[in-house]
Amino acid sequence: MMSSRIVQFSWLFFLLILVGCGEESKTTFSETDVKIIPRPSEIQFKEGAFRFTKDTKIVVANDQTDVTSVLLDKFSKAAAWDLEVVDTAPKNNFVQLSLDAAMEDEAYTLKVSEDKVVITAKGKVGFLYGLESVRQLLPVSIESNELVANVNWDIPTVEITDSPRFKWRGFMMDVSRHFFDKEYILATIDQLAFLKMNTLHLHLVDDQGWRIEIKKYPKLTEVGAFRVDQEDKHWDARFTPELGEKATYGGFYTQEDIKEIVAYATSKGINVVPEIELPAHVMSAIASYPELSCFQKPIMVPSGGVWPITEIYCPGKETTFEFLENVLTEVMELFPSQYIHVGGDEATKTNWKVCPDCKRRVKEEDLANVEELQSYFIRRMERFISSNGRTLIGWDEILEGGLAPGAAVMSWRGFKGGIEASEAGHDVVMTPTSHSYFDYYQGSREAEPMAWGGYLPLSKVYEFDPVVEGMTPEQAKHVLGGQANMWTEFMPDNAQAQYMTYPRLAAMAEAVWSTKANKDWVDFSQRVVSLFDRYDIMGINYAKSAYQVTTEVNVDEENGALSIALKNEFPEADIRYSLDGSDITVASKKYAKPFVVNKTTEIKAQVFKDGTPVGVLFEKTINYHKAVGKPVTYLNKYHDSYQGGKEIGMVNVVRGSMNFHDGQWQGWLGDHMALVIDMEAPTAIEKITVGTLENQGSGIYFPIQVEVMLSSDGKTFKNAGIVKRGFAANINSELKDFVVDLEKQSARYIKVIATNLSTPPTGGKAWMFIDEVIVE
Structure with a gap:
C-alpha cells in the first residue's frame, strides 16, 4: 500500500514539472x-x-x-x-x-x-x-x-x-574623399533600414576621386579613381602631385557593384540618390580628360584639400555638355531614383572670366556675368535630366543667378537657401551644417579624433527640425525632409566612419521621422543607451562622446569664488568626481549639485553606467590665480560675435577649448587686444600668461606679440616684459599660452596688449582669440 502511494506521488510530481515547463511565465515588461x-x-x-x-x-x-x-x-x-x-x-x-x-x-x-x-x-x-x-x-x-x-x-x-513625418529621411556618404568598399555600403544600408531611414545619397564624384564606372569614358576610373598616396599627411598639408607620379590610392564601383547596391537598398526600402558633381569639385574628371576644362591643362588627381577650386568644367564648350549628358545617361540607367544630384557648390569662376569660350557663351546667351553662366549651366542640365523623367537636385548654390524651374534644392549653408527655394515654389531638403554635418566634432576636441571642425553633439542633431519657424503652410509643403551628411576628408577607414556616424544617425532618424509632439530628449537619451548595447553586439564602433563630462562655471563677482557644475548630454547621469586629483572609481563622490572652488583645484570626473566607467575621463586644473574676479577695463573691446565671459571673461579662470564656439573666447577681428586689470591693491607679480587659440582654416591666428606694462596709479605705465612670435603656417587647431616672465615686483595695475596679425596671407582680416589673462 505504501509503495503504491509513493508511485502515485512520483507521477504527480513529474506531471507538475511538465505542466510547469509548459506554462513558464513570460517576461514582465514596463x-x-x-x-x-x-x-x-x-x-x-x-x-x-x-x-x-x-x-x-x-x-x-x-x-x-x-x-x-x-x-x-x-x-x-x-x-x-x-x-x-x-x-x-x-x-x-x-x-x-x-x-x-x-x-x-x-x-x-x-x-x-x-x-x-x-x-x-x-x-x-x-x-x-x-x-x-x-x-x-x-x-x-x-x-x-x-x-x-x-x-x-x-x-x-x-x-x-x-508613420513618418517627412518623406525624405536621408544620409549622404562621401565616398570620393575616401573610398568605402561595397560591403561597407551594404552594411550602412542595413543600419539605415534599422532606423527607418529611406534615402542613401552617394557622393560619387569630387576632386579627389571619381568612384563610378562609366563605360563610354573608361579613363574616369582608370585615372580619376586613384591619387598619389599621401595618407600619412594632414588633409590640408598634402603637396600637389607631379604629372606622371604613380597614383595607387583609391578605388571605384563597377556598374555591377552599383546594380547590387541599388537592388539591396531597394529590398530594404531605401532609395539611392547618385551625385555627379558639376561644374566644380571635378578635378578627378579633368585629370582624366583635360579637354573638359577651360584651358585643357593636364593635372593630377589631388591627394588632399584644394582651395579655391578653379579647375572646373568649361561651360563654353559644347563638348562639355555632350560629356555630361553621356555620363548622366549611364548613371540614370543604373539608378532608378527620381532625384539626380548634380552638386553645384563652391565653383570658383576665375577661369570662366577669362576663357574665350566662356566669354563667347556669356555673349551669345545674353548673360550678365559668370554667376548667370553657372545658372545657364544648371538650367541646361536640368532640362536634360527632366527630359529623361527625372528631377535635378543640387546644393543651395544652384539658386545663384536663378534656379531652373523643375529643380529641387538641398540647403546646406544654413536654412536660408531652403527658405528662399520654398518661397519660390521649389522642393527642399534641409541639411544645414548646424545640425547635419557629421564631419563635425561631437565632443571635446581634446578627447576626439581629428574632424573637420565645428561642434555637433548628439543632442544638437536631435534638435533638428527641417521646417523652420515662420514658414507658411505652403512653404512647409515643399520641405521634403532632412538629411545627415558624412564628408570623409578625415575618415580614412570604416572604423572612423562608424565613429562619426553612430549614434548621431539615430538622433537624425528620430528628428525626421517622429512628430514634434513625440520628440523628447530625456526620453530619447534613455532609449539610445539600449541602442548602444545593440551596437556593442553588432560590432559597430560608435562614439561615446555624449558621456563626456563638461563644466559650467559661474563667477561670484564680489569674492571671485567659482561655482562649478558638472554635466553631460544625458540627464541624471551618474557622475563621480574628485577635487584633489585622486583617481575616480565607483566609490568616488557622486555629483549632486554645483560646488564652490576658491583655490587652485585639480578636478577629475567620470560618468558611470551600472558601476562601470563610460566615456573619457574629464581632467581640468582650475588655476585660481591672483587676478580672479578683479575689475577689467577694456581699452579696445572684443568683437560682439565673441564676447566670452564679457567684462570678467579674462579673469574668470574658465579656459576655452579648441572649439572656438564654446562661449569662453573673446575675439578681435583685425584689431589688437588692450586691457587693464585693477588688482585693487599693490600685488607681487612675477608672471603673466595669456591664453590663445589658432585655427587658421577658420581665420583665427595667434597674436604676433604680447606686451605687459605695470603701474601703481593706473596712469603712468612702464614696460615690464614682451613676447614675440612671428606668423607660421599651421594646419592644426592649437591652444597656446603666451608667457611673459617678469622680474618679481609690486604693482596695482596691469596693462596687457596682444597684437593681432591683422592681415593674414590669405587676405582679409585675422581673428585673434584670447580666453584668460593669468596673473601669478
Whole structure:
C-alpha cells in the first residue's frame, strides 16, 4: 500500500514539472522597456508578452516573403531557429503580415498580443518598418551572429500606429574623399533600414576621386579613381602631385557593384540618390580628360584639400555638355531614383572670366556675368535630366543667378537657401551644417579624433527640425525632409566612419521621422543607451562622446569664488568626481549639485553606467590665480560675435577649448587686444600668461606679440616684459599660452596688449582669440 502511494506521488510530481515547463511565465515588461528608435507616432502599452519559439510561424500573403528576412536571419543566427514562413495563420504563435491598401506607403500598425503579432501595412516598406520595430522590441542579444543561450525571446504586448513625418529621411556618404568598399555600403544600408531611414545619397564624384564606372569614358576610373598616396599627411598639408607620379590610392564601383547596391537598398526600402558633381569639385574628371576644362591643362588627381577650386568644367564648350549628358545617361540607367544630384557648390569662376569660350557663351546667351553662366549651366542640365523623367537636385548654390524651374534644392549653408527655394515654389531638403554635418566634432576636441571642425553633439542633431519657424503652410509643403551628411576628408577607414556616424544617425532618424509632439530628449537619451548595447553586439564602433563630462562655471563677482557644475548630454547621469586629483572609481563622490572652488583645484570626473566607467575621463586644473574676479577695463573691446565671459571673461579662470564656439573666447577681428586689470591693491607679480587659440582654416591666428606694462596709479605705465612670435603656417587647431616672465615686483595695475596679425596671407582680416589673462 505504501509503495503504491509513493508511485502515485512520483507521477504527480513529474506531471507538475511538465505542466510547469509548459506554462513558464513570460517576461514582465514596463512601458520603459519599449525603446524603439525612431519613436513611433502612437504607442499603447499593455500587460503581457508574446514569446517567440522555434515553432513560431511567419504568415505572409502575396509577394511579401522577402521582407521577412529582417526576423528570419536574426533568429537563424542568435537562436539557431529556421522559422517557417506560411500563407495561412495557425491558431496561435505566429507573426502575420496583413495587407491594407488604404494605408499610406510607409505607415504600419503593430499589434502584439500574447498569442500573436499582426503587422498591417500597404506593402513591403510598411512591413519592413513594422518588422524592424519588432526587432527593437526583442532582447538586444537578437543582434548576435552567434548562438545565444538562456534567452527568452519575449516582446511586450503593445499596439503601435506609426508613420513618418517627412518623406525624405536621408544620409549622404562621401565616398570620393575616401573610398568605402561595397560591403561597407551594404552594411550602412542595413543600419539605415534599422532606423527607418529611406534615402542613401552617394557622393560619387569630387576632386579627389571619381568612384563610378562609366563605360563610354573608361579613363574616369582608370585615372580619376586613384591619387598619389599621401595618407600619412594632414588633409590640408598634402603637396600637389607631379604629372606622371604613380597614383595607387583609391578605388571605384563597377556598374555591377552599383546594380547590387541599388537592388539591396531597394529590398530594404531605401532609395539611392547618385551625385555627379558639376561644374566644380571635378578635378578627378579633368585629370582624366583635360579637354573638359577651360584651358585643357593636364593635372593630377589631388591627394588632399584644394582651395579655391578653379579647375572646373568649361561651360563654353559644347563638348562639355555632350560629356555630361553621356555620363548622366549611364548613371540614370543604373539608378532608378527620381532625384539626380548634380552638386553645384563652391565653383570658383576665375577661369570662366577669362576663357574665350566662356566669354563667347556669356555673349551669345545674353548673360550678365559668370554667376548667370553657372545658372545657364544648371538650367541646361536640368532640362536634360527632366527630359529623361527625372528631377535635378543640387546644393543651395544652384539658386545663384536663378534656379531652373523643375529643380529641387538641398540647403546646406544654413536654412536660408531652403527658405528662399520654398518661397519660390521649389522642393527642399534641409541639411544645414548646424545640425547635419557629421564631419563635425561631437565632443571635446581634446578627447576626439581629428574632424573637420565645428561642434555637433548628439543632442544638437536631435534638435533638428527641417521646417523652420515662420514658414507658411505652403512653404512647409515643399520641405521634403532632412538629411545627415558624412564628408570623409578625415575618415580614412570604416572604423572612423562608424565613429562619426553612430549614434548621431539615430538622433537624425528620430528628428525626421517622429512628430514634434513625440520628440523628447530625456526620453530619447534613455532609449539610445539600449541602442548602444545593440551596437556593442553588432560590432559597430560608435562614439561615446555624449558621456563626456563638461563644466559650467559661474563667477561670484564680489569674492571671485567659482561655482562649478558638472554635466553631460544625458540627464541624471551618474557622475563621480574628485577635487584633489585622486583617481575616480565607483566609490568616488557622486555629483549632486554645483560646488564652490576658491583655490587652485585639480578636478577629475567620470560618468558611470551600472558601476562601470563610460566615456573619457574629464581632467581640468582650475588655476585660481591672483587676478580672479578683479575689475577689467577694456581699452579696445572684443568683437560682439565673441564676447566670452564679457567684462570678467579674462579673469574668470574658465579656459576655452579648441572649439572656438564654446562661449569662453573673446575675439578681435583685425584689431589688437588692450586691457587693464585693477588688482585693487599693490600685488607681487612675477608672471603673466595669456591664453590663445589658432585655427587658421577658420581665420583665427595667434597674436604676433604680447606686451605687459605695470603701474601703481593706473596712469603712468612702464614696460615690464614682451613676447614675440612671428606668423607660421599651421594646419592644426592649437591652444597656446603666451608667457611673459617678469622680474618679481609690486604693482596695482596691469596693462596687457596682444597684437593681432591683422592681415593674414590669405587676405582679409585675422581673428585673434584670447580666453584668460593669468596673473601669478
